[in-house]
Amino acid sequence: MTHHTRQRGFTLIELMIVVAIVGILSALAYPSYTSYMQKTRRGAAASCLMELSQWVERNYTTCLAYDKTGANCATTLTSAALPALACRADSAGSYTFGFAANPTASAYQLNAVPGGGQAGDTKCATLTLNNAGAKGASGTTPAGCWR
Numbered sequence: 001m002t003h004h005t006r007q008r009g010f011t012l013i014e015l016m017i018v019v020a021i022v023g024i025l026s027a028l029a030y031p032s033y034t035s036y037m038q039k040t041r042r043g044a045a046a047s048c049l050m051e052l053s054q055w056v057e058r059n060y061t062t063c064l065a066y067d068k069t070g071a072n073c074a075t076t077l078t079s080a081a082l083p084a085l086a087c088r089a090d091s092a093g094s095y096t097f098g099f100a101a102n103p104t105a106s107a108y109q110l111n112a113v114p115g116g117g118q119a120g121d122t123k124c125a126t127l128t129l130n131n132a133g134a135k136g137a138s139g140t141t142p143a144g145c146w147r
Contacts, residue, residue, distance in 0.1 A: 034120075037117070038118060038120070038121045038123075041091065041094045041095070041117070041118050041121075042118070042121065042124055042127070042145065044087065044090065044091055044094075045091055045094070045095045045097075045112040045114075045118075045127055046112070046127055046135075046145075046146055047087060048085065048087035048088060048090075048091055048095070048097060048112065049097070049110050049112050049127060049128075049129045050129065051085055051087055052082060052083075052085065052088075052097060052110050052129075053110055053129050053131075053133075055082070055083055055085075056077075056082075056103075056108060056110070056131075057131075059077070065105040065106075066103040066104065066105060066106065066107060066108045066131060067102065067103045067104055067105050067108075068105075069081055076102070077102070077103055078099065078102055079097075079098030079099050082097065082098065082099075091112075093115075093116040093117065094114065094115065094116050094117055094118040095112045095113060095114055095115065095118060095127075096112070096113045096115055097110065097111070097112050097113075098110070098111060098113075099111070100128065103131075106131075107130065107131050108130065108131050109128055109129070109130040109131075110128065110129045110130070111126055111127070111128050112126065112127040112128075113126050114126065121139070122139055122140050123139045123140055123141050123142075123145070124137040124138075124139040124141075124142055124145035125137060125138045125139035125140075125142075126138040126139075127145060127146070
Protein backbone atom coordinates (compact mmCIF):
# COMPACT_ATOMS: atom_id res chain seq x y z
CA MET A 1 0.00 0.00 0.00
CA THR A 2 1.44 3.31 -1.06
CA HIS A 3 0.54 6.55 0.59
CA HIS A 4 0.87 9.67 -1.42
CA THR A 5 1.30 12.81 0.60
CA ARG A 6 0.77 16.15 -0.93
CA GLN A 7 3.71 18.44 -0.75
CA ARG A 8 2.92 21.81 0.68
CA GLY A 9 4.86 24.97 0.00
CA PHE A 10 4.77 28.29 -1.70
CA THR A 11 3.96 28.78 -5.31
CA LEU A 12 6.13 31.01 -7.43
CA ILE A 13 3.37 33.64 -7.56
CA GLU A 14 3.13 33.78 -3.76
CA LEU A 15 6.88 34.11 -3.47
CA MET A 16 6.97 36.95 -6.03
CA ILE A 17 4.20 38.79 -4.16
CA VAL A 18 6.23 38.61 -0.93
CA VAL A 19 9.36 39.84 -2.72
CA ALA A 20 7.41 42.75 -4.21
CA ILE A 21 5.99 43.72 -0.80
CA VAL A 22 9.43 43.61 0.83
CA GLY A 23 10.82 45.74 -2.02
CA ILE A 24 8.10 48.36 -1.60
CA LEU A 25 8.60 48.51 2.18
CA SER A 26 12.38 48.84 1.72
CA ALA A 27 11.93 51.63 -0.81
CA LEU A 28 9.83 53.54 1.71
CA ALA A 29 11.97 52.85 4.79
CA TYR A 30 15.50 53.48 3.47
CA PRO A 31 15.13 57.24 2.72
CA SER A 32 13.58 57.76 6.15
CA TYR A 33 16.44 55.88 7.79
CA THR A 34 19.14 57.88 5.96
CA SER A 35 17.39 61.14 6.86
CA TYR A 36 17.26 60.09 10.51
CA MET A 37 20.97 59.20 10.49
CA GLN A 38 21.88 62.56 8.93
CA LYS A 39 19.89 64.43 11.60
CA THR A 40 21.59 62.41 14.33
CA ARG A 41 25.09 63.07 12.98
CA ARG A 42 24.23 66.76 12.49
CA GLY A 43 23.15 67.04 16.13
CA ALA A 44 26.39 65.44 17.28
CA ALA A 45 28.40 67.87 15.10
CA ALA A 46 26.49 70.86 16.50
CA SER A 47 27.24 69.69 20.03
CA CYS A 48 30.90 69.26 19.16
CA LEU A 49 31.04 72.79 17.74
CA MET A 50 29.63 74.07 21.04
CA GLU A 51 32.27 72.12 22.97
CA LEU A 52 35.07 73.44 20.75
CA SER A 53 33.70 76.98 21.15
CA GLN A 54 33.79 76.58 24.92
CA TRP A 55 37.43 75.51 24.69
CA VAL A 56 38.28 78.55 22.55
CA GLU A 57 36.49 80.84 25.01
CA ARG A 58 38.36 79.31 27.97
CA ASN A 59 41.58 79.82 26.02
CA TYR A 60 40.57 83.45 25.47
CA THR A 61 40.28 84.02 29.24
CA THR A 62 43.93 82.98 29.57
CA CYS A 63 45.43 84.79 26.56
CA LEU A 64 42.92 87.65 26.12
CA ALA A 65 43.00 86.95 22.37
CA TYR A 66 41.37 84.29 20.19
CA ASP A 67 44.43 83.85 18.00
CA LYS A 68 46.92 82.80 20.70
CA THR A 69 47.33 79.68 22.84
CA GLY A 70 49.94 77.67 24.72
CA ALA A 71 52.47 78.57 27.36
CA ASN A 72 52.76 82.35 27.69
CA CYS A 73 50.25 82.58 24.80
CA ALA A 74 53.15 82.30 22.37
CA THR A 75 51.55 79.87 19.89
CA THR A 76 49.27 80.96 17.06
CA LEU A 77 45.89 79.24 17.34
CA THR A 78 44.98 77.30 14.19
CA SER A 79 42.66 74.40 13.38
CA ALA A 80 45.55 72.04 14.07
CA ALA A 81 45.83 73.39 17.63
CA LEU A 82 42.21 72.60 18.51
CA PRO A 83 41.97 69.89 21.18
CA ALA A 84 41.40 66.25 20.25
CA LEU A 85 38.00 65.97 21.94
CA ALA A 86 36.08 62.69 22.02
CA CYS A 87 33.31 64.24 19.94
CA ARG A 88 35.78 64.96 17.13
CA ALA A 89 36.91 61.33 17.11
CA ASP A 90 33.30 60.09 17.17
CA SER A 91 32.37 62.30 14.20
CA ALA A 92 35.61 61.77 12.25
CA GLY A 93 33.95 59.86 9.39
CA SER A 94 31.12 62.39 9.07
CA TYR A 95 32.51 65.86 9.82
CA THR A 96 35.80 67.76 9.82
CA PHE A 97 36.08 70.48 12.45
CA GLY A 98 38.20 73.60 12.25
CA PHE A 99 38.29 77.36 11.86
CA ALA A 100 36.85 78.98 8.73
CA ALA A 101 40.06 81.06 8.67
CA ASN A 102 42.68 81.51 11.35
CA PRO A 103 41.11 83.46 14.21
CA THR A 104 41.99 87.07 14.85
CA ALA A 105 42.60 88.56 18.28
CA SER A 106 38.93 89.48 18.56
CA ALA A 107 36.97 86.99 16.42
CA TYR A 108 36.75 83.40 15.21
CA GLN A 109 34.38 81.14 13.32
CA LEU A 110 34.34 77.37 13.76
CA ASN A 111 33.10 75.11 10.96
CA ALA A 112 31.87 71.52 10.82
CA VAL A 113 32.28 70.45 7.20
CA PRO A 114 30.34 67.30 6.22
CA GLY A 115 32.08 64.38 4.56
CA GLY A 116 31.72 60.63 4.19
CA GLY A 117 28.15 59.48 4.82
CA GLN A 118 27.13 63.01 5.77
CA ALA A 119 28.22 64.54 2.45
CA GLY A 120 24.67 64.09 1.09
CA ASP A 121 23.28 66.47 3.72
CA THR A 122 22.49 69.37 1.39
CA LYS A 123 19.80 70.72 3.72
CA CYS A 124 22.32 72.00 6.26
CA ALA A 125 25.77 71.32 4.72
CA THR A 126 28.50 73.14 6.70
CA LEU A 127 27.55 74.15 10.25
CA THR A 128 29.15 77.32 11.66
CA LEU A 129 29.52 78.93 15.08
CA ASN A 130 31.32 82.21 15.80
CA ASN A 131 32.61 84.12 18.83
CA ALA A 132 29.30 86.00 19.17
CA GLY A 133 27.43 82.71 19.48
CA ALA A 134 25.81 83.10 16.04
CA LYS A 135 24.93 79.68 14.64
CA GLY A 136 24.66 79.13 10.92
CA ALA A 137 24.56 76.59 8.13
CA SER A 138 25.42 76.85 4.44
CA GLY A 139 22.80 74.41 3.12
CA THR A 140 19.67 74.88 1.07
CA THR A 141 17.30 75.16 4.08
CA PRO A 142 19.43 76.06 7.14
CA ALA A 143 16.58 77.26 9.37
CA GLY A 144 16.18 74.10 11.48
CA CYS A 145 19.76 72.85 11.43
CA TRP A 146 20.61 73.76 15.03
CA ARG A 147 17.50 72.28 16.70
